[in-house]
Amino acid sequence: MERKEISQAVISRLPRYYRYLGELRDDGVERISSQELSKKMQVTASQIRQDLNHFGGFGQQGYGYNVEYLYVEIAKILGLDQEHNLIVIGAGNLGQALLNYSNFSRRGFIFKGIFDHNPKLQGTKIGELEVRPMEEMSAFITKNNIDIAVLTIPKTGAVKVAEKLVECNIRAIWNFAHVDLHVPEWVQVENVHLSDSLMKLSYNSSRYQDIKNAK
């Protein structure tokens, strides 16, 4: 597949393209030009063409892009043509919420297990799955071919658990714990720091008020 390093800025935009193309497809749209898409998505047509051309020439001069085809191709680029096996670590509210969010499994992200160190939660059912004790995690990962671990435990435990996951040869960690994980380069970490996001919103809205008042 791809050889050259592609910037994370580009990667971050792919899911959004994918979403818009999915909507177009559902609306029965067959073809779209970068210009039309650009208007819809509020980005430049240039950027769309540049971004896509990192991965290949999906369009056709004088025609534009075939929606269905491009949709499928982006799915492949994102690895959505393959199934991913996930486990959730931390059966709190957030872990449960993610597990129950059906849209993920629709895209091939299959939750295989959920773990918690709280004995009171162990054995209770969340969706289809029973909460397992942490001790079973390592064996479970190997046995069930787990790709991705979802970390929804408080930051105090997260670093230790991440180390354990690395030992288990996990490939990817979706990290909701409010701490930076240090892992070998062959383990991918995607952080969702909710409080950072909320603070950013707080800044932007506070600042807007200041500007308004200053005028």
Add this chain to the structure above:
Amino acid sequence: MERKEISQAVISRLPRYYRYLGELRDDGVERISSQELSKKMQVTASQIRQDLNHFGGFGQQGYGYNVEYLYVEIAKILGLDQEHNLIVIGAGNLGQALLNYSNFSRRGFIFKGIFDHNPKLQGTKIGELEVRPMEEMSAFITKNNIDIAVLTIPKTGAVKVAEKLVECNIRAIWNFAHVDLHVPEWVQVENVHLSDSLMKLSYNSSRYQDIKNAK
């Protein structure tokens, strides 16, 4: 306060500085140089100094930065010195998870209400709050001085609700719905598109395997 437009790249890094400074403070560290902090955070010292100087000169030549002082100043910049009143719209798993996450209220983000259009949920208690019907939302926002609305409903309803929120003069929307909201410039939107984040992780881990296999 600030006049000049500061890039979102800078703003996005502030919460992370804030987190590291908080930890240093808790560890009883009094002063830190940009170089030391740079090593800890794995960013360049230059970037730290540049970023901070957008907001003022918080350091002192030959000394570095006073941890406690800088911590408090960043909090002010982020608007954490003021309380924010929030409502959650959508009492599903995710809405409940956010509401129950106590770290937010510790930073001054106070959940005042939660709304859902499902009559079965209305009246049930989530944390300290009773789920209210959507019809009460507008009045509630005005009466309780709500700054921030947290949108945790499916995308089908999100656009309509966002319009309503704009009418209610909300300042900020924390959007977990998988759709782009179009709002006037005086309303800030911060998106948390979880599936986009997961797809990015999927890409990065799939791609790493490809590189490895190619070698």
Add this chain to the structure above:
DNA sequence: TAGATTGTTAATCGATTAACAATC
């Protein structure tokens, strides 16, 4: 064929890093 629109190169813009004079 003529018109449309891509793929791609070149130009611009912005963000990051380096360097150093100012100063505690």
Add this chain to the structure above:
DNA sequence: TAGATTGTTAATCGATTAACAATC
């Protein structure tokens, strides 16, 4: 005072946008 380290300017790097030749 001498050493350390900031604040800030200048240089570099990378990402975005513009332009246009290639081509469907």
